[in-house]
Structures are given as structure tokens and as C-alpha cells.
Amino acid sequence: xxxxxxxxxxxxxxVLSLLVSPIACSxxxxxxxxxxxxSHKPSVKAHSSYNGTSxxxxxxxxxxxxxxxxxxxxxxxxxxxxxxxxxxSAVGSRxxxxxxxxxxxxxxxxxxxxxxxxxxxxxxxxxxxCSGQPxxxxxxDSCPGGACLVxxxxxxxxxxxxxxxxxxxxxxKLRAGGILKIQYKRVPCKYPGVSIAFRxxxxxxxxxxxxxxxxxxxxxxxxxxxxxxxxCGTWSPMAQNWGALYRLNSNTGKPLRGPFSLRLTxxxxxxxxxxxxxxxxxxxxxxxxxxxxxx
Numbered sequence: 001x002x003x004x005x006x007x008x009x010x011x012x013x014x015v016l017s018l019l020v021s022p023i024a025c026s027x028x029x030x031x032x033x034x035x036x037x038x039s040h041k042p043s044v045k046a047h048s049s050y051n052g053t054s055x056x057x058x059x060x061x062x063x064x065x066x067x068x069x070x071x072x073x074x075x076x077x078x079x080x081x082x083x084x085x086x087x088x089s090a091v092g093s094r095x096x097x098x099x100x101x102x103x104x105x106x107x108x109x110x111x112x113x114x115x116x117x118x119x120x121x122x123x124x125x126x127x128x129x130c131s132g133q134p135x136x137x138x139x140x141d142s143c144p145g146g147a148c149l150v151x152x153x154x155x156x157x158x159x160x161x162x163x164x165x166x167x168x169x170x171x172x173k174l175r176a177g178g179i180l181k182i183q184y185k186r187v188p189c190k191y192p193g194v195s196i197a198f199r200x201x202x203x204x205x206x207x208x209x210x211x212x213x214x215x216x217x218x219x220x221x222x223x224x225x226x227x228x229x230x231x232c233g234t235w236s237p238m239a240q241n242w243g244a245l246y247r248l249n250s251n252t253g254k255p256l257r258g259p260f261s262l263r264l265t266x267x268x269x270x271x272x273x274x275x276x277x278x279x280x281x282x283x284x285x286x287x288x289x290x291x292x293x294x295x
Contacts, residue, residue, distance in 0.1 A: 064183040067153035069120060071162040071175055072102065072143075079158035083141025085114035085243035086212050091140050091158075095191040095215060099161045102141035104154035113139050114244040115220040116267070117189040120155055122165050122174070122182045129174035135164035136187060138220065147179055155184065189220035191293070198262065198277055199287040201245060206255035210247040211238075211262075211278070217293045219266035222246075226263040229256060230280065235263055258282055270294060 073079040078091045078098035091100050101120070107113050119134035135157075143156040162180075163171030174180075194215050201210035213222065225246040226235040238246035250256050258280035264272045274290045282288070 062185065064121075064185050065153065066151070067120075067155065067182050067184050068147070068151040069122070069155045069157055069162065069180045069182045070147050070178070071157045071159050073159055075159040075172065075175055076163065077159050079156075080141055083243075084108070085111065085140045085142075086245045087114075087140050087214060087243075090214065095194050096138055096140065097160075098158050099135065099137055099164065100140040100158050101137040101161060102143040102148070102156040103139045104143055104148040104151070104156075106153050107139060107155075108142040108144075111142075111240060111243045112223065112267075113221055115139065115189070115214065115216055115222070117187050117220050118155070118184050119187050120157070120161075120165065120182050120184045122180045124167075126181050127174060127177045129166050129170035129177065130180075131165060131167045133165065135161050137161045138189065150179065153184065155182065188218045189216065191215050191217055195293050196264070196272075196274065196290045197287055198274075198290070200278065200282055200284055201247075202284045204282075204284045208247065208249045209256055209260070209278075210241055210245055212243075212245050213262075213264065214244060215293070216264070216266065217295075219268050219270065219294070221267045222264055223267050223269070224265040226265075228261040228263070230259055231257065266294060 071079075078096075079100055079102060080091070083091075083102060087096070090096060092098050101118075102108075103113055107116070107118075116139050117136060118139070119136050121132060121134035122130040124130040124132055137155065137157060141156075143154060148154040148156055159175060162175050166174040196216055197214050199212040199214070201212065204210050209227070213225065216222065222244075225238040227238050227248050228235050236248060238248045241247045248256070258278055259276040260278040260282075261273065261275045262277060264274070266272075272292065272294055274292060277290045278288050
């Protein structure tokens with residue numbers, strides 16, 4: 001009799017633990033696949049809640065630092081079709097508008113630097129085609145070797161963004177200058193009238209969600225992304241897959257339940273919650289625009 005009572009009690013405890021446990025919302029994150037470095041040769045010739053903190057951690061002292069710059073792709077082009085951050089053809093359209101750059105390892109940061117904005121300027125004392133006026137670029141690609149390893153920080157700019165540093169009519173001469181000595185500094189990203197967008201990757205399915213996140217104001221890059229399923233109440237951390245893409249996969253045997261809310265943490269620790277931004281009827285390849293951005 002005592003044995004039966006003990007078994008009955010244990011069974012009741014198991015049922016109770018299943019009722020109160022958030023097991024239906026938990027996700028097991030498998031190790032992201034290693035993505036090979038992008039190979040390109042530098043050309044040498046909607047409701048939200050917001051938690052605001054100081055962005056000083058992302059911007060350092062705010063002073064100018066020394067580095068190097070080259071350009072790649074067409075002289076008046078956008079460098080590459082998205083590169084190692086995953087932005088694809090968006091790099092040539094508003095709000096990026098081809099004013100982009102690949103970054104050496106110190107600024108690319110294994111993809112964590114994707115979306116960060118910098119002012120870059122060259123000195124007319126070293127190249128007579130330089131205007132001395134800075135051009136603002138967004139990191140959208142990686143430059144993992146060659147000239148991009150010569151300096152502590154290197155920008156392999158699009159032809160368009162390098163030309164923007166030149167005096168009027170001298171863009172071609174500047175681009176033909178080889179490795180330029182430049183100065184750079186981190187600046188807030190500004191996309192007036194543009195809200196954060198979430199593009200669902202084509203490889204997503206009911207049990208696996210991968211999302212490209214783009215157009216974040218201010219810091220521009222992210223240090224963490226969390227997702228909440230419908231009727232869950234629990235945040236699940238998404239893993240950075242590569243570049244600006246984050247993923248979450250289910251290990252419950254059940255599909256992920258939309259609509260999905262996302263919590264974004266910027267490089268300086270600022271948080272933005274975007275509720276129900278990806279609908280329950282989401283589709284691979286679709287882009288869902290929020291109504292918000294970092295203030």
C-alpha cells in the first residue's frame with residue numbers, strides 16, 4: 001500500500017512539474033555552422049518598449065583614429081551584393097545607398113560589427129585628391145586578408161563611398177591612389193523615416209527561424225537578440241548564425257508559434273522590444289517592417 005501511494009505521489013509531482021514548466025517555450029540552440037570568410041580583393045589603384053543607456057561603450061573616446069582604406073567592386077558601385085553581413089542587394093538601395101564598406105577583422109568582429117557606422121576621411125597632404133571631408137559608411141561586409149590586415153583598422157570601401165571623400169571631379173584619382181592613410185571614428189547611424197526591418201531567411205521552416213535584422217538607428221549593430229513566441233511569456237536567446245542573421249530552432253517536436261516578438265540589444269546595451277513584428281502567417285523570404293527604431 002505504501003509503495004502504491006509513493007508511486008502515485010511521484011506521478012502527481014511529474015504532472016505538476018510539466019504544468020508549471022516553460023518546456024513548451026524552451027529552445028535548444030545548436031552550434032552555428034562555420035561560414036567561410038568572404039573572398040574579395042581590394043582594388044588598389046508594432047509597439048515597442050525601450051531601455052536607454054549611454055552609448056559611450058560603443059563609441060569610445062569619440063576622437064579620430066588612424067587606419068587604412070582601399071576600395072573594391074565597380075568605381076561607382078556598391079562594393080558587393082551584400083557580402084558577409086547578409087544585406088544582399090539592399091546595400092545599393094536606400095538607406096544604405098552604396099555608402100558602405102567592408103571591414104578588417106578588428107571592425108567586422110566576426111559579424112558583430114555589421115551595421116555599425118563610421119566617418120572616414122583622408123588627408124590632402126597624402127593624396128591631393130582628398131577633400132578632407134568625411135564620408136559616413138555602414139559596415140556591410142568583411143575583408144579578412146591582404147591589405148585589410150596591414151593596419152589595426154581597415155576599410156575596404158565601395159567605389160561610391162571612397163569617391164565621396166574626393167574633391168569635386170577627382171574621385172577617379174583618389175580611387176587610383178592605392179592604400180590610403182585615413183582617419184575614422186564611430187558615429188551614430190541615422191536612417192530618417194526608416195524603421196527596423198526583419199527579413200526571414202529562405203531556409204526557415206516551421207521548426208527553424210532565421211532572421212536578418214537591418215536599419216537600426218544609433219549603434220547600428222547588435223550584441224544580442226531574443227525571441228518570444230505567441231502565448232509564451234518567456235524570452236529565448238537567438239544565436240548569431242553569421243553576419244546580421246540570427247536563428248532559433250525548436251527541439252520540442254512542435255512548430256515555433258507566431259506571431260513572434262523580438263528583443264534587440266545594441267552594442268552599448270540599449271534594449272528595444274518589438275512586439276508581434278513577425279506574424280503567425282510568416283513566409284520564408286518575406287520582409288516585415290516594424291513601426292519603431294532606436295530613439
